[in-house]
Amino acid sequence: MSGPAIPDATPPGATKGRHSNLLMRVLAALVLVPVAIGAAYAGGPFWMALATLGAAGLFIEWQMLVRGGQTAVLAAGVFALVLISAALNLHDVGMAIICVGAGVLATGAFTTQHARLWTPAGMIYAGSALLAAILIRQDVQHGFAALLFVLLIVWVTDILGYFAGRGIGGPKLWVRVSPNKTWSGAVGSTVGSLVFAIVYAWLGFGEMVPLAILGVVLSVIAQLGDLLESAVKRHFGVKDSSHLIPGHGGLLDRLDGLVAALAAAALIGAVRSGTDAVGHGLLIW
Numbered sequence: 001m002s003g004p005a006i007p008d009a010t011p012p013g014a015t016k017g018r019h020s021n022l023l024m025r026v027l028a029a030l031v032l033v034p035v036a037i038g039a040a041y042a043g044g045p046f047w048m049a050l051a052t053l054g055a056a057g058l059f060i061e062w063q064m065l066v067r068g069g070q071t072a073v074l075a076a077g078v079f080a081l082v083l084i085s086a087a088l089n090l091h092d093v094g095m096a097i098i099c100v101g102a103g104v105l106a107t108g109a110f111t112t113q114h115a116r117l118w119t120p121a122g123m124i125y126a127g128s129a130l131l132a133a134i135l136i137r138q139d140v141q142h143g144f145a146a147l148l149f150v151l152l153i154v155w156v157t158d159i160l161g162y163f164a165g166r167g168i169g170g171p172k173l174w175v176r177v178s179p180n181k182t183w184s185g186a187v188g189s190t191v192g193s194l195v196f197a198i199v200y201a202w203l204g205f206g207e208m209v210p211l212a213i214l215g216v217v218l219s220v221i222a223q224l225g226d227l228l229e230s231a232v233k234r235h236f237g238v239k240d241s242s243h244l245i246p247g248h249g250g251l252l253d254r255l256d257g258l259v260a261a262l263a264a265a266a267l268i269g270a271v272r273s274g275t276d277a278v279g280h281g282l283l284i285w
Contacts, residue, residue, distance in 0.1 A: 033155070040137060040147050045089075047137050052085040055130035057251040058259070061241045062122030065232065065252065068107075068115030076106040077123050081130055088134045093275045100127035129259040132266035139269075139279030145205050146279030149197075150218060150265045154258045156196045157189040157219045164188025178230040186223055193219035210285035214268075218261045225260025229253070 039050040059077045063069035080103025087096035104120040104127075111119035136150065137143040165185025173181040197215025201208040229252055233241065242250030265282055273281030 036151065037148070040151065041144055043137055043144065048085050048089060048134055051130055051133040051137075052081060054251065054255065055081050055084075055126045055133075057244070058129060058255060059122055059126035061244075061250045061252045062125060063115075063119060065236055065238055065241050066115050066118035066122065067236070068111045068119035068122070070110060070112065072110040073107050073119055076110055077103055077126070079103075080106065080123065081126060084127055084130050085134065088131070088138070091138070091276070093131075093135070096131060100124065100131070103127060125259065128263045129255070132259075132262035135266050135275055135278045136262065136269065136282070137279075139277050142277070142279030142283050144279075146265070146269065146282045149200055149205065149211075149283065150261050151258070152196060152200075153193050153215055153218045154222045154261050156192045157222045157257060160192035161185040161189035161223070174227060177227055177234055181227070181230075189223060190216055190219050206283040207285050211283070214282070218265060221264045222257030222261040226257045228260070229256035 036050070039046045056078045059081060060069070060074055063073055063077070080099055083099040084096045084103075087093075087099055100123070103123045107123045108116060108120040133147075136147045139146065161181075162185070164187070165180070165182045168182070168184035168188070170182050170184045172179065173183050173186055193215045194212055197211045198208055200206070200215075201211040205211070229241075233239065240249030241252035244250045266278055269278035269281035271281070273284075
């Protein structure tokens with residue numbers, strides 16, 4: 001005798017919804033990825049403009065997320081980011097760092113009491129992303145290759161994490177922070193980044209062992225950056241930072257891992273070769 005019929009655990013329309021979301025992700029990527037790579041390749045004012053615009057978007061979304069988005073705060077933060085970009089255009093890293101500090105003080109002074117710590121943190125977050133993105137690309141000889149390496153590591157991490165997590169499933173990585181992330185997705189992301197880094201070195205962009213290690217390190221850092229943003233959203237009871245990018249949410253949702261990876265990559269490159277040759281310090285060991 002057959003047992004009672006077991007209802008399908010998948011809600012009606014859920015599969016269709018996932019396919020629709022994936023389609024939106026792909027379409028958004030087909031637009032955004034060429035723009036990012038094109039601006040990165042062109043460098044100079046093109047990349048600076050895109051990086052500054054992206055950093056301003058990150059800052060604004062952060063303030064909306066933490067409810068510190070008063071007009072004075074947003075104006076002070078965006079103005080500080082423009083000054084950071086201008087200072088880096090003059091290759092004055094010291095002045096750029098001073099502008100980050102001034103932005104932290106200004107935004108902290110203008111915000112409300114409940115966001116007194118969260119608002120300046122957003123300035124540090126966006127300012128660090130802008131500093132890192134521009135410093136890596138400004139290396140005349142290795143800037144584009146180094147920047148492309150970081151971008152592709154993060155994209156490989158995101159893509160393989162998504163498909164490995166969906167396809168394999170299994171134990172959750174950290175349910176309290178990000179209920180959809182799995183250990184299979186994290187491992188898939190890391191292994192995929194390792195393979196990509198080896199291929200990148202094989203193509204002549206650096207030594208294989210250092211780049212392989214760097215690929216794994218940046219992938220893990222990107223995943224931690226993703227979890228950090230998820231933890232902030234969870235703290236404030238928000239699902240997406242905005243609905244700016246179809247299928248992806250907001251800039252914070254899309255760039256959280258990239259911000260962390262860029263900051264780490266720029267720090268490694270600067271420590272090894274100085275702020276004028278960050279790309280060289282990242283790729284050449």
